[in-house]
Amino acid sequence: MSDSETEQFQHFVAGCGDRMFRVALALTGGHHAAEDLLQDALARTYARWRHVRGDPEAYVRRAMYHSQVTVWRRRSRLREVPAGNVPDRADPRDETAATDSRLQLRQALMRLGPRQRAVLVARYFEDLSDVETANVLGCSASTVRSQTHRALARLREIAPELAGLHTFRESVG
Structure with a gap:
């Protein structure tokens, strides 16, 4: 090169x-x-x-x-999760609720199938359209819509406590 x-x-x-x-x-x-x-x-x-x-x-x-x-x-199903660095002291801002929501969402996402999780990340985290998501994943826009619908229904089923979450992007990032 x-x-x-x-x-x-x-x-x-x-x-x-x-x-x-x-x-x-x-x-x-x-x-x-x-x-x-x-x-x-x-x-x-x-x-x-x-x-x-x-x-x-x-x-x-x-x-x-x-x-x-x-x-x-x-x-x-079993996977290793490396532990991050533990701070010496607590942060003065209390963001416990936001952190709890992010952790709940990440755990719920891990319980979805690979395609459903990929579709949700593309659609709601990256804010891609159906067509853009379809191009990234190599499928049709209608498949994206059906997978999104099924994935959201599954999330509601496995994590009803997430119903009050504001946005996917705020919770993941």
Whole structure:
């Protein structure tokens, strides 16, 4: 790869890296797994950079969704969750309720199937349209709508305590 292409890729990553990390975090539910997912997607994108046409961010997003759906399919029900750093003292702001809501939502999302979770993340976290979500996931817009409907119904069933949540984006991010 030429120096100018490498520079273009670096500029691309600098411009969308944070946004893509938030998507990876919503897909994986864990900081370390999100870093791995994004790094893998960016490595794949870098290897194909000369061939990426149109919107490279969509290319990375699609790579993350496809990789994560593959992980979900392979993973058994038992999974390891690395513990984060524990602060020495409590934060003076009490955001317990918001944190509890985020944790409840993440746990409920983990109980959904891979396609349903991917559809909800794309539609409500990334705020993609039905058509954009369909393009990312490689399915039809009607499949996106039906999967969204089923996923929301399943969430209501398995986590009725989330009914008062304001928005998906605020709860996940």
